[in-house]
Amino acid sequence: MIEFDRVTVRYAGNDTPMLRDVTLRVDEGELCLVVGRTGAGKSTLLRAINGLVPHFTGGTLHGAVRVDGRDTRHHPPRDIADVVGVVGQDPLAGFVTDTVEEELAYGMEQLALPAPVMRKRVEETLDLLGIAELRHRPLRTLSGGQQQRVAIGAVLTSHPRVLVLDEPTSALDPTAAEDVLAAVTRLVHDLGVTVVLAEHRLERVVQYADRLVYLSGDGRVVDGDPATVLADADISPPLVELGRLAGWTPLPLSVRDARRRASPLRQRLAGTAPSRIPTVPDSAPVxxxxxxxxxxxxxxxxxxxxxxxxxxxxxxxxxxxxxxxxxxxxxxxxxxxxxxxxxxxxxxxxxxxxxxxxxxxxxxxxxxxxxxxxxxxxxxxxxxxxxxxxxxxxxxxxxxxxxxxxxxxxxxxxxxxxxxxxxxxxxxxxxxxxxxxxxxxxxxxxxxxxxxxxxxxxxxxxxxxxxxxxxxxxxxxxxxxxxxxxxxxxxxxxxxxxxxxxxxxxxLASPAFAPQVAKVLAPEPWLTVDQVAAALARCGASA
Structure with a gap:
């Protein structure tokens, strides 16, 4: 569905290319997770999929990017809009109407879909993302997370075959993020939509990924099975860090997998308590x-x-x-x-x-x-x-x-x-x-x-x-x-x-706000990998 053929992207004024000789293939119905340090080129890779790079952003692109057989060198974003839907990091910057319902319908209007189809898809999307109560709200009165869900919904109503999401859960609370990701995975599994998603909060999404693309920061990419790629990556969610600390192989990507292996770790931690964050003495409020x-x-x-x-x-x-x-x-x-x-x-x-x-x-x-x-x-x-x-x-x-x-x-x-x-x-x-x-x-x-x-x-x-x-x-x-x-x-x-x-x-009293380590080691009161590492170090020293 998506093919990068020896793609290099260089922006004016930068000696180092943002992407360097990237060859990559994402098949139909795959959920591809793009990860890397801030500024490593994730947004550039995503924008190249529908031709925003270089038609809109400028710069020079060598090689070829093909989506559903269309070469982005010869097809600008408007020629691929029926195939690729894109949601950027800043939802408000992409809105073109005033209210939620109008924004959900706008993309379909540009594709000249019949009014009954538009109405049906708007209702389906409102329910899918849990924003039905917002339908008449002005977009500028929404919270950041609400705007993020509306932006995703505005793309979904057009039923794209490829969905490109740049940090879709960054402004969402844990429960809302789970709802959005559940909707995205349903699109992948039930409708065969190809999803390419960049995200920093890997703990939320890595367990859903079929393929992981890691940008190392020098313009090159490594892609493959998520657990394999994360084994050597310099960024990783707490669950993977805990797996490295405990020596688990392969590394777990979900809390369920980690809990199945955590019994020996719990036994090693038995009788110890997490170190607490030092607090300052009470004083008058400022x-x-x-x-x-x-x-x-x-x-x-x-x-x-x-x-x-x-x-x-x-x-x-x-x-x-x-x-x-x-x-x-x-x-x-x-x-x-x-x-x-x-x-x-x-x-x-x-x-x-x-x-x-x-x-x-x-x-x-x-x-x-x-x-x-x-x-x-x-x-x-x-x-x-x-x-x-x-x-x-x-x-x-x-x-x-x-x-x-x-x-x-x-x-x-x-x-x-x-x-x-x-x-x-x-x-x-x-x-x-x-x-x-x-x-x-x-x-x-x-x-x-x-x-x-x-x-x-x-x-x-x-x-x-x-x-x-x-x-x-x-x-x-x-x-x-x-x-x-x-x-x-x-x-x-x-x-x-x-x-x-x-x-x-x-x-610890709320499943929605519990960190990954707490979920794996419950009912013991551990919150972070650092706490576990410090406790294991104390156990080793005492032994």
Whole structure:
């Protein structure tokens, strides 16, 4: 169905090709998972399938890409639209209508399908993705995860033979991600749709893959059976890392396979307890919120939430898509709507509500990095963004650049922010916010687009922020990140706090939010591979 024949892609200004002599074949009805470090070329490979590379992105393509017999050199994307459906990383950027129902129908209108067929497919897709209650909602009022599901649905209604998905679960909560992936696998198994999917959160999807394509970072690819390829890859989900630690062969790709082999490991861990994340002593909260209410037309996003944030503590805010996490963060920062309740932040002049302050002063009390960090970046170069951050924050010249070099070393100052990778853009946006030295830092879905190594670096950065006395809130669906990072976990549902406690207390009590290690080693309270490795090391030392 898809064939890459000695494909090399090179962009202007880059000496190293993004793809180098790639030969690859994906058969009809296969689910092909594309993995690699951030910036390794996954999006380039995906965009080459329907001709976006090079017809839209520019650059030079050597070799040939053929889809269902059509050569993309001679067939631009519009000539392949009836065969290939593509969902990019940013759903909002691909929307062309105003409401959910209109967006689902738009692609079929372009293909001139009869109205009865369109109506039937819209209903089927609404049910398939669990978004029927959103049918009349304006697209811009949806949460990031809801927008992601609508974007996938807008492609599915056209019934493509090839479905290309670029990080389809990055903005979804664990349950919604399972629903979407279940729908995708049904398309593969029941209808023979060929799916090519790039994803950083391998723990969610690798067990469904028939083939794994690994981009090593030098332009070359390795493809084959997922367990075989992951055995030597420098990125891997926690389950594979646990399998390596335990010496399991072949490596397990699903929790079910791992649990069948885990009995000897449980016996080795018997009598030991997981090491706990050190916590700082209790102190007065730096931010206090009481009975916070946020309403939008037709919905209550936050319903009377109380919250205390303490210096040096890392709080994870979790919950399904649309539960009110982002609305709460914006209300705490002061830029978003708040129809009820109070928010006070301590400072040199005493407690103050950030909503009553000018934007520049509010940033010095509470810094927020939104789901799309690029929303904070509006100048032409990295250096210009850093200089502007210094001026707006009243900081010494070079302060923002110094922070950036600590977060993302070696970033060229003349690079346009839109040309940065997701991780680099996050680092720049975070440096811009931290230049004002706020005592409270709010991060909304900060690990979207980050590979496992980049997430480890991000977690180390957050710990350094907490160590300097800042209160940090991370709103995320990434249960593996939370398991190894958070001092405290708060779960929201329908705008209310429904669970609160330590990471172990909350995550072990919820199958939806339990990390892979917890599922494999249950009922023992293990959360991360690092905890298991440390315990085995202690056992070995004592022996």
């Amino acid at each position: 931010l206090t919120a009481r009975a916070v209410v946020v309403r939008y037309p037709g919905t209550v996003a936050v319903a009377g939430v109380d919250l205390d944030l303490h210096p040096g503590r890392i709080v994870a805010l979790m919950g399904r898509n649309g539960s009110g996490k982002s609305s709460l963060l914006w209300a705490l920062q002061g830029s978003g709507p708040r129809q009820g309740g109070t928010v006070t932040v301590t400072g040199p002049d005493g407690p103050v509500d950030p909503k009553t302050l000018p934007a520049a002063q509010a940033r010095r009390r509470v810094g927020l990095v939104p789901q799309t960090p690029g929303d904070l970046l509006y100048l032409d170069t990295v250096d210009a963004e850093c200089a502007q951050a210094d001026r707006e924050s009243g900081a010494a010249a070079g302060s923002c650049r110094a922070l950036l070099d600590d977060l993302t070393p070696g970033l060229p100052g003349d690079r346009h922010p839109r040309d940065l990778s997701e991780g680099q853009r996050l680092g720049l946006a975070l440096a811009v916010q931290l230049t004002a030295a706020p005592p409270v830092v709010l991060l909304d879905e900060p690990t979207r687009g980050l590979d496992y190594l980049a997430k480890r670096q991000f977690a180390a950065l957050v710990r350094r922020l907490a160590a300097t006395g800042r209160a940090v809130v991370v709103a995320t669906h990434d249960v593996e990140l939370v398991a190894g990072l958070a001092d405290r976990v708060i779960v929201m549902a329908e705008g209310e706090v429904v669970a609160e406690g330590t990471a172990a207390e909350v995550m």
